[in-house]
Amino acid sequence: MHTPHPAPLAIAAPVPLRGTVTVPGDKSISHRSLMLGSIAVGETRIQGLLEGEDVLATATAMRAMGATIERDADGLWRVNGVGVGGLLQPAGALEMGNSGTSTRLLIGLVASHPITATFTGDASLSARPMGRVIDPLSRMGADFTASPGGRLPLMVRGICPAVPITYELPVASAQVKSAVLLAGLNAPGITRVIERVPTRDHSERMLRGFGAELTVEDGVISIAGEAELTAQDIVVPGDPSSAAFWMVAASIVPGSDIVIRNVGLNPTRAGLVTALRLMGADITEQDARTVGGEPVADLRVRHAALTGIEVPPELAPSMIDEYPVLFVAATFAAGRTVARGAEELRVKESDRIAVMAAALTAAGAAITEHPDGLTIEGRGGDPLPGGVRIASSLDHRIAMSMGVASMRATRPIEIDDAAPIATSYPDFIATAAALGAEPTWLDR
Template identity: 45%
Template sequence: MPINKAKSLKGEIKVPGDKSISHRGVMFGAISEDITELTGFLDGADCRSTIGCFKAMGIDITQEHDHVVIHGKGLHGLSEPQQVLDVGNSGTTTRLISGILAGQPFVSTLNGDESIQKRPMGRIITPLTQMGAYIRSLKNNNCAPLEVGGVPLAPLRYDSPVASAQVKSCVLLAGLYADGITSVTEPVVSRNHTELMLSGFGANIKSEGLTATVVGGPKLVGQKIEVPGDISSAAFFIVAGLICPNADLLIKNVNTNPTRAGIIKVAQDMGGNIELLNERVVSGEPVADIHVTTSELHGCEISGDIIPTLIDELPVIAVMAACASGTTVIKDASELKVKESDRIATVTENLTNMGCDITPTEDGMIISGGMPLKGTLIKTYLDHRIAMAFAIAGLVADGETTFDNEDCCCISYPDFFKTLNNLTNQ
């Protein structure tokens, strides 16, 4: 779908359900007793991979659009799968489910697409091995395919070298199967959906400072969970509302968990007109409606502790920086290199092709904003966030912006282009 320069952007939207919470709802429901019901579930490719993995282990799961019902079998109720567990393109599925599989009495094999087979899994292999787990990279390259499970686990106090909710969650989930207390200490606090949701299911889990702790052997009980909108999906429209002319957008029912909402602070620091309305708590998570209007933006530095709270939003933040006056410096974000694509390289390549002055660095990028962008062919590298970020760039670019593959948006936002089209045709 080609994108052309927008004359205005007005309307009220709801974005798809939070991907992190949707994944966890299925996983925790599967290892809980009784029924877990999710409303607002993200019906995207990644979350369907999670459902498929647990169905393959004997869990009865029914889905009708964004409504999912999981008939849990308790902490020890999973059955040995008769085939390779297909995680698709989902790093969350791969890393979190490894923690659960490490505590099973059977051995499972995990594998996914070409992209997932390049993403670093040594960061979970190390702590799980320290817990006594059997986990092996079948190609001996610390990547998928992985073989996991079959031996008892011991509790662990783990100092993680990276601030990663996926690593933290993997270890805490393995800790459910260990006899004793398992803890993870991070250099910076990462998103805390696992801690919040596991507590709701009945786990003895707590967070204090940089450390999250869980006690093994809990009885988890199914829950009813209302999944709020994903701020990572809302981010594209937050930026669109700030950079497009004559823009006035209301994005309803968005998860504003402070461990995820760094983009709101950055937008405000850059001079963006952004406000949170109707703030409330839904299923343990802070939620609000986000109102944005056209703004005169200026550059800033984005670094340090805020990076884990907006790591997935940095591609579209880079687009925002390209439209702002002055220089924006993004630092401490080397994690961008090991996402669905090397996002330092892919953002740099595409913004350069659109006429932006951008310099990649070892752990981020330097963007001199304010120059007019021009439409071009966007190379997505099958990365959903790259495709959507540059669709937003296309709204302010001269000429036509096209994509080598826009279907990758289905990973997290199947109706993205439809939503965008509706807003630009009010």
């Protein structure tokens, strides 16, 4: 979990970025493969699992509820599940670290089992509201005792049988959708989720792959309860959210030319590629293929002169985690970029709108903050002045995004604490160095 000792960092890029990158396995798919493998019958084998702190928190929690999860020396993960309805009472609190995905999805799983579980997390996660999953799961019969504001520490007392519901998402959220669908797995009858704006569909794809009866029609996702899931062999594609940092870094550092291998390009996750191409980014797909039911390709990214755009709001759900690094790209574009429709950023690991606005402004960018995004006056490719230390607010994506911004700064942009990067991308700093950047740990 996140170290209590801050680890300040700055990254310079005195030469063009060159080389080949293999990004970690997709975090969303990694979480879900462990969870569904843990409630399937038989042994699920997972290749390419992201071994960051968030995903390891999911593995630890599933072990605590009865699954057998082991990692072979060659990196293959083996999960022997307990079957739907077979989760056991955990002996102690489930420590989620910084992982909102683990927390919300596991609350959904527990909600329809006859067990009680207490969820705890670090300071950042404990500040994030859980009311958006508490509401629908309470309607299904689960009982909650939460900290003020619907936050962690939180106790959920599951119920079996749970009540299947039809629930319309008040905001576009794949986590809330997934929590309700996972609860519906062990509820008699049909549980339905209505989403007016499509969100990432990894849960639907993987639930079908494990054998759940799930249909999607006109924005209504229906799942039949009392399911029996069958173990699967899963190959996890590269995480597009991790690839995003290198797409932007290569786009803004003059002379750069890199290839990012094995990037998942699920249409519900590929919004940043679309947005960057609208800005003029040079991104070419190579060796397009399908891996484990997910579209995948290698991406060649070369430096390009970017132009400011009005980011189509309908792209927001497909790149919600990539907005911080999109803000960085916009900072170096020619002209104005308006990126709105992303109010969800206010309740991530940090308030990513406010934190990125403050960080980029301190570094020398011209930013206007809105309730649902930012307007950014681009610098036409000119570097930021830098020479400041910014607050990452214990948010891994803020730290990595500002690390990318630092690669195009006259003086270093110091990130006050880069340790949270390990929650999703433990090799980020080593990869930056391998491409030719110069990371420097400070105050050590």
